[in-house]
Amino acid sequence: MKLELARVVRGTGRLGVLRGLGRTAQHSLEVPGCLLYTHLGAVPHLTQDTLHTLSSLPSVTQVTLSNIAEHQEVLEEFKDGFRKFAGLHDTLLYCSLHDSAAPCPTGYTTNKTVSVWGSGGRIELTVAKFMALQKAVQPDWYQSMADGETWQNNTSRKRVRKSVDRTLAHLDECLLAHQNSQELEGVEVFGVVEGGDIPEERVRSARETAKRPVAGFCLDGLQTGSMDQALRTQLIAAVTKELPEEKPRLLQGVGRPDEVLACVEVGVDLFESFFPFQVTERGCALCFSFNISLDPERAGRALPAVLELNEDERDTAGETQHNGDVSLDDQTRMTSFEMNLKDKRYHDDFRPLVEGCGCYCCKNHQRAYLHHLLVTNELLAGVLLTIHNTAHYQGFFSALREAVAGDKLDILRRRVLRERKE
């Protein structure tokens, strides 16, 4: 795996292509970019047919041990790895520890173990079990085992230090097992940078992790709800300074467009895409604007990719507070980037979710129909919203890359934040 950076400007993000991905080294992934979020290899609500109505999907699919761990025995008997088990063909597999959209209770981490929570409850992982799972999953990349329990308020400095130490110890143990395993030949390991909200610990974690033979870095413990964006930006800036330029940085637990923008500016390359899933689960559709090619000359001719919300629509969007007072609950609350289709006003609205959106949902269905599906609790609502929200989020990332390339990150930020209530 090799990250070819086309453009790196401090404070405006990194643009590039990850090449030579996967065991056959045939895939590539543009950065800044995101992974494909799944539940056990399935994009929530979607079958492969509905998924592939989407034209540009990320080449890397994310699966989590929290979903997979309970199926270890099955995968070991299957032998051919998770990708084949899940009927996925042309995709790379990235295996992470936790699902950023699922609750992960704290208090179950020890010096030697971490716990994941699946459908059958808690499963405790030692490094040995963790590595046995990786051998059964046979991903292309995986996140090294990590103790990331530092996101709660008032985590002590001592606990943060312990988390950094443990995570480094886990990494060394994982790497040792990895190097001795034939099954994992050609598989890449992502080291995990911890350090809570303490800059010195963040820097120490980054420096130490960077010394190890890892292919990339996961930035953990910075998720939405754990701290405000100013602190997050500051910590990430301190961390990325310590990391080698040529290796990708994946930020876990952050997906809101405004936060993504801020994190890209301080050097993050990759994100998970659980955010559109959360939007779908609350019956909402992403509708924020990200069109940056609206220069006066073109504006007259080309339709904007995204419809401007009119004044009354703006009101339902953005009930969320955007001050420093954040908590985990915020993750399930509506943000200003989406519209609530359960709202009565959409009862007789025969427009597509987003005018000009090319997704299957917008090309075939209207807001009134989605409203109906939501109020009658029909399963198709989740299917159609996932399609649209995934398409919209991918569109945002594409605009993001265009913005980094053309030095237009400021324009994009203004565009994305424009509909927000101040």
Place this chain on the structure above:
Amino acid sequence: MAAAVVACGAGTHHTSESQMPLKKALSAASPLTLRIVAECSVTKARACDLILPHSAVSTPVFMPVGTQGTLKGITVDQLEGLGCQICLGNTYHLGMRPGPDLITKANGLHGFMNWGRNLLTDSGGFQMVSLVELSEVTEEGVKFKSPYDDKEILLSPEKSISIQNSLGSDIMMQLDDVVSSTVTGPRVEEAMHRSIRWLDRCIAANKNPNKQNLFAIIQGGLNADLRKACLDEMTRRDVPGFAIGGLSGGEEKDDFWRMVTLSTDHLPREKPRYLMGVGYAVDLVVCVALGCDMFDCVFPTRTARFGSALVPWGSLQVKHKQYAKDFQPIDPDCQCPTCKRHTRAYLHALFKSDTAAMHHITIHNIAYQLTLMRSVRQSIVEDRLPEFIRTFMKRMFPSRDQYPGWAVDALASVNVTVE
């Protein structure tokens, strides 16, 4: 299809395309054409092309049920991809939410759900009686309290047709006076006579007779005389098709099939026959042999959501532990998107993580029903239905003594013996 012309069995006639060019079913205004492609030389089965306003339907046909203007997590493109030519919407549900006015604005149910093929809507009466407590039937109609706002609502024949006219379905059903098939006595007779009177009111109320087909529903409970009387009366009306109603509600299967075969004996050959609420594979195959053309049932899609996959040997409970390490597809012979890609083991695991698992089984089950009916049709066209039935039964049941007695009797009544 030429092969179908050859044999002419006892008491039944055999027709091919060439002998029966485009037979218009009814009065010139009816937007329905039934072309009989083949008739079985042994049983009462027939294969037809039913030409409806939105597209042609090959019968015998199973019609999946999309109660609220959607088929349980399946997109209209997926449904089309499975070869579905007609599906159902429920008037009661759609009349409540989103309501006829909105659907009119959306260019009918076709426009609202963006379905380009045919739709059949029920009258709403059945749901009312079965779902809403305290509904009251009078000559006027069915009175009930809306479960959404507690308002008292009257579903009259006129109202039912008016809603169905708004929905714009290709086939509408008359409002009938539904009594449980296990009820006996004067109430059954009253319901039968009232259903005839309501049929006349429905015919008079239909604002789109040149765009929407109104089907009559034969009632009469399990009483052969009442059924016969109902058949006599209703077949005198100028309707484009008939449904056999009031069955499939928990009655003895022995009574069930006798009422079905009595009905098909007296229904006009040139009009489609729709057996309501029937969808188990064995019932479908037997009732095709008894002469029915159209079927609907929520069972295949409902059972899918509980992880029950329909297979030629019955059903397979994907959530059961025994499939956790079973790396075969649900049915190795099935050509559906689910079976072509996924194993029982993966679907078993996915049921614990995401609703997509249900969609996979729903797709498979619809594919199973539609494929079964296509195979039945093919066997009729090639005049080998009896052989098809014998193979089907052998596959479905582990041994001869497990064949349901009613099915054996029903098949014997149309000259098919199953070993």
